[in-house]
Amino acid sequence: xxxxxxxxxxxxxxxxxxxxxxxxxxxxxxxxxxxxxxxxxxxxxxxxxxxxxxxxxxxxxxxxxxxxxxxxxxxxxxxxxxxxxxxxxxxxxxxxxxxxxxxxxxxxxxxxxxxxxxxxxxxxxxxxxxxxxxxxxxxxxxxxxxxxxxxxxxxxxxxxxxxxxxxxxxxxxxxxxxxxxxxxxxxxxxxxxxxxxxxxxxxxxxxxxxxxxxxxxxxxxxxxxxxxxxxxxxxxxxxxxxxxxxxxxxxxxxxxxxxxxxxxxxxxxxxxxxxxxxxxxxxxxxxxxxxxxxxxxxxxxxxxxxxxxxxxxxxxxxxxxxxxxxxxxxxxxxxxxxxxxxxxxxxxxxxxxxxxxx
Ligand code: HPA
Ligand SMILES: [Zn+2]
Numbered sequence: 001x002x003x004x005x006x007x008x009x010x011x012x013x014x015x016x017x018x019x020x021x022x023x024x025x026x027x028x029x030x031x032x033x034x035x036x037x038x039x040x041x042x043x044x045x046x047x048x049x050x051x052x053x054x055x056x057x058x059x060x061x062x063x064x065x066x067x068x069x070x071x072x073x074x075x076x077x078x079x080x081x082x083x084x085x086x087x088x089x090x091x092x093x094x095x096x097x098x099x100x101x102x103x104x105x106x107x108x109x110x111x112x113x114x115x116x117x118x119x120x121x122x123x124x125x126x127x128x129x130x131x132x133x134x135x136x137x138x139x140x141x142x143x144x145x146x147x148x149x150x151x152x153x154x155x156x157x158x159x160x161x162x163x164x165x166x167x168x169x170x171x172x173x174x175x176x177x178x179x180x181x182x183x184x185x186x187x188x189x190x191x192x193x194x195x196x197x198x199x200x201x202x203x204x205x206x207x208x209x210x211x212x213x214x215x216x217x218x219x220x221x222x223x224x225x226x227x228x229x230x231x232x233x234x235x236x237x238x239x240x241x242x243x244x245x246x247x248x249x250x251x252x253x254x255x256x257x258x259x260x261x262x263x264x265x266x267x268x269x270x271x272x273x274x275x276x277x278x279x280x281x282x283x284x285x286x287x288x289x290x291x292x293x294x295x296x297x298x299x300x301x302x303x304x305x306x307x308x309x310x311x312x313x314x315x316x317x318x319x320x321x322x323x324x325x326x327x328x329x330x331x332x333x334x335x336x337x338x339x340x341x342x343x344x345x346x347x348x349x350x351x352x353x354x355x356x357x358x
Pocket of ligand 2: 019188239297
């Protein structure tokens with residue numbers, strides 16, 4: 001819970017989330033539940049003492065040395081996800097919690113290679129996630145889309161094979177005005193040493209097919225990882241992007257081209273990219289006119305969902321309601337949705353601003 005006096009305003013703000021890994025919603029409790037249901041043996045206490053109980057595992061998630069340390073836990077945990085219903089349950093966990101935090105629209109990542117490499121069918125994963133998305137739209141009023149991420153630490157040939165599977169299965173097709181099963185491409189996992197340019201071919205194919213495009217960049221990597229993604233992958237957004245502040249020319253370009261950064265403050269804190277939230281360049285970005293949204297990244301690991309991130313920013317920066325309106329408006333503007341839905345979200349934002357006007 002947020003200590004700030006603006007808490008009820010922040011809770012009410014209609015939110016768009018653009019940086020959320022569905023696999024990052026796998027809490028220690030849900031992991032143990034799925035392991036039991038699917039008869040999956042967890043590491044023995046000798047192999048990994050953190051797996052003794054949900055409590056010890058949750059405790060393990062209280063400290064990560066860096067991105068790599070987190071990713072090891074994240075990929076290890078996923079092994080309990082087996083059936084379509086597991087993926088649906090995981091995504092449903094996200095949507096119900098996000099709804100309570102005021103999320104109205106969510107563009108969510110998934111990592112198909114982390115499942116197909118374990119012998120789980122691509123279609124099993126997508127069907128499960130999309131069943132939860134449909135239910136979320138009907139029951140919670142949350143619109144959403146699915147973004148397929150390539151794991152940059154795996155060989156490029158693996159990403160190419162994943163792209164081929166998605167193309168052949170018709171997951172990118174637009175049928176009878178219906179939404180695509182997969183709307184966009186993303187790029188995640190270990191950043192430094194795995195440059196965006198490696199994935200040019202898949203992004204070119206995606207662009208040709210009219211897919212939306214984003215990539216993680218400038219989380220641990222220097223600003224050239226951001227410019228590389230813009231120049232070579234033609235991304236429309238940058239996920240994280242906090243190291244943009246190190247390159248003034250690139251920052252001006254990001255402003256001019258209205259590239260949205262999907263900033264994740266608690267993630268940056270938990271992965272030691274910053275020592276405290278006040279070092280996340282929120283004030284610099286606001287002052288320079290860099291557009292950004294605020295997101296939770298991997299909420300089961302990083303101390304909370306989107307509202308916790310909004311509250312952490314408020315506590316560190318003491319933003320005005322007008323500044324929050326700008327953040328909310330930029331989050332709507334940078335969403336991959338039609339003008340009609342943007343109009344609805346803007347009406348919600350106006351209503352929230354009037355309700356909380358002093
Ligand atoms: O924050 C992240 N960075 C890179 N890869 C990821 N995969 C899940 N979360 C992340
Ligand atoms: Zn991420």
